[in-house]
Amino acid sequence: MSEWWDKQIQRADQLIPSANGSKDLLKFYAHLLRAQKDIYEFLRSRKDWLPSGDLESDLPVLLDALPGFLKVIQSYGPESLAAEAHDLLDADLQVITQKVMSYWLNPSDIQFFEKALIQPYLRWVAESGARPVRQEVSAGERYCPFCGGSPQVSFLQNKETTAESGNRDLICGTCLSSWEFRRVVCANCGEERPAKLGYFHSPEFDHVRIEACDTCKHYIKGVDLTRVGFAAPIVDEIDSAPLDLWAREHGYTKIELNLVGL
């Protein structure tokens, strides 16, 4: 639903004025979210067409939305992304198809354009009732049950009306859908020993924390919606970018990078 995209965009717009070190990242992300929403709306409003979940057959439709998306990145992205967007605008359709299909079969969080393009597509696939069709999908508790992607951010949210504590969900970096996950467990390696799991907080970002594992040295950011109910995890995660740098300085690697590369 487009309301989901609107919520993310509104949250980004809300955070930009008060953002400190991450202001430029948030400004870009707000533009990116609008461009992704446009792709989603383009797919959703197409008459007599529903996605099959098989990207190879859906790609011609998806690529119709690509030029508008690339122009946004060219206008608002950093130099390197803008240059790549410019090249892609002039690139042969076959080359682009090859790049996107390569990501589809083997997703990587350092492929910006492919990931940003696939996210709205997969959201529409999920909402239309189809399932992604791929040769190999990672299975297991820590992978997205819908598309097999890795978790990008976790969030806590009350699910029992009388509970004060939040259930933990993970958001997939590939399709942006969420799934339930246990609280005191590493989202990367499954470590459960409390002494090996560190939660790092800072008063500057009261509702966001680093959930780190000393066994695999990976981390994921957690957004506590029981403290700030109107937060949008994928946006608040970018607002709290200084926590990512702190985690990296202390030897932790993020499980899945977001679309600003942190």
Place this chain on the structure above:
Amino acid sequence: MEVSRRTFIKTTLIGGAGVTVFGFSLAPVYAQTQGLKIARTTETRSTCPYCSVSCGVIIHTLGDKAKNAIPQVVHVEGDPDHPINRGTLCPKGASLQQDIVNERRLLKPQVRRPGATDWEDISWDACVDEIARWTKKTRDATFIDKDKNGYTVNRLETIGWIGGCTDTNELNFLAVKTMRSMGVCYFETQARV
């Protein structure tokens, strides 16, 4: 040359450019990072000690694991993954943190002697010795080996045992073995965990 994701990220973040993998400048983010006050907590799953419902709790402990730092419990909440309470707690369970961090909490055993008005601190060793001595004395004095009809019963009706809801199977196994071997009849383990 094949470059791994980890190497690629490290190179772009720590290299002279100070940019993310997608080319965003990290200078302003880095400046804010320098001013952050970061605290580490751990989350430990446990069981509420109050009643036999045995609700699951998560105990938040503040401490950076430094050897000279004393960890401190800063928050206790219901465990949302626990099948019994699914994150909910009663008012007593919800106030567990104040029970753990409380200047009036007893940290060593105490005894009030017959006729005394005050409690007296004793060591754990003295406490265990005293319990053993009183248990033996009571058992020797009140043990019932046969009932009024002459049937052998081997009962001890003057001592009872009440377990706690956090007692594990292993502890309860030992408690049952010990109490039954002494003939104790009045026995409740609250065995739920």
